[in-house]
Amino acid sequence: MGNLISYLTHFSLPILMKMDPEQAHNLAILGFSWGVSGRSTWDKKNHYSLSQQVQGLAFSNPLGLAAGFDKNGQAVPAMGKVGFGFVEIGTVTPRAQPGNAKPRLFRLKEDRGIINRMGFNNEGIEKVFSRLAAFIHARNKRKTLEDSFFPVGVNIGINKEGADPLKDYPFLVGRVKAYADYIVINVSSPNTPGLRDLQQADHLKGILEAINHAHSEHPPLFVKLAPDIEDQDLPSIVQTIIEGGAQGIIITNTTLQRPEGLQSPFAKESGGLSGRPLRELSLAKLKKVAEIAKGSLTLISVGGIETGQDVWERLKLGADLVQIYTAFIYEGPEVVNRIKQELKSILSKNGFSTLQDAIKAFRKQIND
């Protein structure tokens, strides 16, 4: 554990938690963009016990930062330093847009959840592209040693006004393909009207065909799905993703459902719910998708992950990698090392010395 990370967390988190959520978020991004993050020495000390190759990319650990925290790619180096195994920036749209009216971000403290209806506020692909390109050029120049390498994914979406998905997604892929380590087609945010209709098999088929038609080569392509898709619709969606030549699925985005028992006065706000109240739903959808995909896709599980045990459970069900957002907001960067430490203990308790061995064993169980 980097002492600086712990110091910064204990100093700044209580202050940020008292602020308006969106102002706190902007301040955190500003701090991270200035490099105020501390550096974790965890991966170095732990000899890659959690490392693995997925889609030809080297991951020092399976815990990534989910999309939406660093929408404009301003905090990428800092997120690597705090110990994430990979970082997903975006959602980025072709043109800059302000997003929905404020307030649009609510902490459900009593439930360890968040409701957001941000609506893809972002600076647009050109600005984000230049930041990403600068980062990747610097990374290539450093000939980065393996212990500080982490994949950077770009999550892409469409504008609220004037969108044309069959043109916009191929355009965005073309813009980032030289620099993104992977690309995520986001068709699952609940806050852009009509977006989630693109999850239907026929729409998805059209988008994937348009991308393949425009780009004979591209980085691994993942589709991010909502937890609110009915189980009966999943087989055709997963099949379409496989036939469309995508490499994986990120499951899940936030939910429009409001599980019973929410305590927070903000539970009635409209928007997508994330964090602890999403945990069971996200887990259930991962299970279903994994059963359908039968090992033919990379699966990234996200939604309500807070502990090493949560990660273990997801990997057991068929996830290759996981991501967090809400737990990072409530606990700060220290959550990253805590989860990795817990996962490492669980590994050894179960008689594995490396994550790769555990995943191999899980896959064998699933396929037998």
Ligand SMILES: Cc1cc2nc3c(=O)[nH]c(=O)nc-3n(C[C@H](O)[C@H](O)[C@H](O)COP(=O)(O)O)c2cc1C
């Ligand atoms: C404030 C906020 C903004 C988000 N923005 C995006 C986004 O732009 N694109 C996206 O694909 N997911 C977005 N998400 C969803 C997260 O990436 C993640 O799928 C979801 O929060 C579930 O993970 P969690 O329970 O660990 O937070 C956002 C989530 C939150 C809380």
